[in-house]
Amino acid sequence: MSYPLFQASFTVYCIATALYIIFFLNQKKQIRKAARMVFIAAAFLHAVNILLRYIEAGHTPITSIHEVISFFAWSVACCHLSFRWRYTVKNSGTFTAVIVLLLMLIASFASRKILPLPPEMQSWWLPVHASVSIIAAAFLTLAAIGGVMYLLQERELKQKRFGFFFSRLPSLDTLDKLNQHCISIGFPLMTVGMLAGYIWARQIWGGRPWQWNPKIVMSVITWLLYAGLMHQRFTLGWRGRRAAGITIIAFFAVLLIIGSMLQEGL
Amino acid sequence: MGQDSIVLLGVNHKKTPLEIREKMALTGGYQEPLEQLRGLEGLKEYYLLSTCNRVEVLFISQNPEQMRREVLDLLFAGKVSREEVAGCIYVYENQEAVHHLFMVASSLDSMIVGESQILGQLKEAFRHASEQKTAGMILNRLLHKAFSVAKRVRTETRIGANAVSISYAAVELGRKIFGDLRGKRVMLVGAGEMAELAAEHLMGQGIDDVVVANRTLERAMKLAARFKGRAIGLDEVVDQLLDVDILISSTGAQGLVLFKKDIAPLMPRRRNRPLFFIDIAVPRDLDPEINTLENIYLYDIDDLNNVVEMNREQRDKEALKARRIVEEESLKFQRWLAGMEVTPTIVDLRAVAESICQAELAKTLPRLNGISSKERKSIERMAASIVGKMLHHPMRYLKAEHACIDQTERIMQVRNLFQLNEQYEQSEE
Known part of the structure; x- marks a missing residue:
């Protein structure tokens, strides 16, 4: 039942992305409005898809590769839409839509089989750990998108050659604020996700959860990167190019962690 | 009864160094000097113009030679020596004077060709002259013609787009850096016409604080008063930069004024808040190396010009067109002036x-x-x-x-x- 909905939302994401790209090229307001409406519709269909899958599977559908990536895509879409309340970031929709579509594409290649959960995974810490971590990753994704936009815009301003992006990208200040905003939400969520993971692992493996496996080391390093960036921003006022660069690097680490988790089967 | 001559005397930024111009500038307003000139018998009509880049006197008299000396002595005695004045002053008579006035009015003689402020200053100067009744029929006609020439140049050529676009570009870039310009602070270093214009544009965008730094504090205070800001000395610039977001530099200095080594230590103290430097001085005031610092964006006048994609060729072409209009209008005025004699009037009347x-x-x-x-x-x-x-x-x-x-x-x-x-x-x- 849930799969046709996945296909439907995938199709609607395609349309939204196409509209966002058209808007990016011609900058017509009506097209942005349309793109946004279509994007909201896609996210809504996607939400229903996840809900139905939850009912079908009988557990939170964040266990298989398909489910994790699909949930990730949905989180990115929702985080993006949530910004509308506070402020708009000109043209960030185009970048986000492309990322969401890419994630959906990856998810659609993965096996959609609903796997029965092995008994040790049937803890309610799992959905908490997984969902919080993925939502954190979604905010960090947006921070990285903001970082890329910042670097593009900054390059044009520094080199004084004004090309394609100059008029289309928002101001440096807006992008820097986006970065700060996303990380100050994403980082605490990441911390909570990691703590939930720790408690869950303790439940499964008993008193010796701390294993020196690369996945966990990587997570700690990533956490330290974000923590360092937050610290420097608050104390020394690190911002702009440096913050954007670190955000992008740390985001690749996040992707690596998610990737390795999926490969190892959590 | 001899022939009346129109005489224009003046100094401007092209020939005269700032130090002399500053001394000659009529800082106390027009009222007093206009009143003083009334004492000269031989002047029929006259008016005065004083801006930061020029001081000009235009008068009508029957013996221009003598009056020229008297006017100069009266206005500038005690401020600058006669030799200095003689070295830098230009004198135009009749047709040339008319031509020069039209050039000034249409901003072809300005430091930044095409800026529109000069017209306002000219109107202000003329208003004083006509209030004090020192401008008679010829001057009335001449000045009004000058205003309409300026208007014609502005509408028929794109010369104005040049100056306006530079301020516009500054605002546009500021927006790309700061997002919203509201609540930002601007510092003007040097108080040129163009800096004033750019500051005016920025004020229109909600900038709420202006700091003016100038070599002469008096001029700085005057400009600061206009923007309801503060005036500081040139040596305070670096310290004040801690609280400023945008700096517009337009000093007449021969060398650089601010260096990378001055600015670099400021950034940690500013907590890396971005700085936008606009250098519209020629020669440049700001070390181009400053642009390599993080979170600092330095634009000089050529960069701003690139922003608006106005190439030099286009600008020169527009200036040429504008000159032609001035040429044409000054000939027309000349013909009108010629008609203002008895004989041609009688001829016209008969005809x-x-x-x-x-x-x-x-x-x-x-x-x-x-x-x-x-x-x-x-x-x-x-x-x-x-x-x-x-x-x-x-x-x-x-x-x-x-x-x-x-x-x-x-x-x-x-x-x-x-x-x-x-x-x-x-x-x-």
Whole structure:
């Protein structure tokens, strides 16, 4: 039942992305409005898809590769839409839509089989750990998108050659604020996700959860990167190019962690 | 009775160093110097213009040589020596003076060609002159013509786009860096026309604090008062940069004013808040290396020009077009001025009368059937003599040595009464 909905939302994401790209090229307001409406519709269909899958599977559908990536895509879409309340970031929709579509594409290649959960995974810490971590990753994704936009815009301003992006990208200040905003939400969520993971692992493996496996080391390093960036921003006022660069690097680490988790089967 | 000459004396940024210009500038307003000039017997009409880039006097007199010396002594005695004045002043007479005034009005003589502020300053100067009744008929006409030439240049060429676009580009770039310009602070280093213009544009975007740094504090205070800001000395610039977001530099300094090593230590203290430097001085004030610092964006005037994609060729072409308009208008004015003498007025008056006479005869004669050529001659003679008698008094009025009404004014009256100027202008178009 849930799969046709996945296909439907995938199709609607395609349309939204196409509209966002058209808007990016011609900058017509009506097209942005349309793109946004279509994007909201896609996210809504996607939400229903996840809900139905939850009912079908009988557990939170964040266990298989398909489910994790699909949930990730949905989180990115929702985080993006949530910004509308506070402020708009000109043209960030185009970048986000492309990322969401890419994630959906990856998810659609993965096996959609609903796997029965092995008994040790049937803890309610799992959905908490997984969902919080993925939502954190979604905010960090947006921070990285903001970082890329910042670097593009900054390059044009520094080199004084004004090309394609100059008029289309928002101001440096807006992008820097986006970065700060996303990380100050994403980082605490990441911390909570990691703590939930720790408690869950303790439940499964008993008193010796701390294993020196690369996945966990990587997570700690990533956490330290974000923590360092937050610290420097608050104390020394690190911002702009440096913050954007670190955000992008740390985001690749996040992707690596998610990737390795999926490969190892959590 | 000799011929009246229009004389224009002045100094501007092209030939005169700032130090001398500053001393010559009429800092105390126009009222006093205009009042002083009233004491000179030989001046018929005059006005004064003083901006940060120029000081000019325009007067009408019958012996320009003598009056020139007297005017200069009166205005600048005690401020600058005669030799210094003689070294940098330019003097234009009649046609050249008119031409120069039109060039100034249409901003072709400005430091930043095409900036529009000069027109406002010119209008202000003229307002003072006409309030103090030192501008008479010729000056009235001349200045109004200058305003309309400026307007024509502005509408028919894109010369104004140059200056405006530079401020516009500054605002646009500021927005790309800061997002919202509201609540940001601007510092002006040096107080040139262009900096003022850019600051004005930025103020329009909600900038709420302006700091003016200038070599002479007096000028800084004046400009600061205009923007309701503060004035500081040049040596305080670096310290004040801690609280400023945008800096517009336009000093007349020969070398660089701010270096990378001055700015680099500031950034940690500013907590890396971005700085936007605009260098519109020629030669440049700001070390180009500053642009390599993080979170600092430095634009000089060429960069700003690139932003608006106005290439030099285009600008020169527009300037050429503008010059042609000035040329054309000053010739027109010259012709008008020539008409303001007695003889041409009489000639015009006769011509008008003659043409009315001919027109009426042409209408009436064909309607009279069977008149002999002798009778016809009589009618023509009658018409001519009516016209002649009608014109007799106006002509005497023009020629006479009238004690209480100036001859120029009488010429003007007659020309207005018989609408001689209108006819002349119509035939031109």
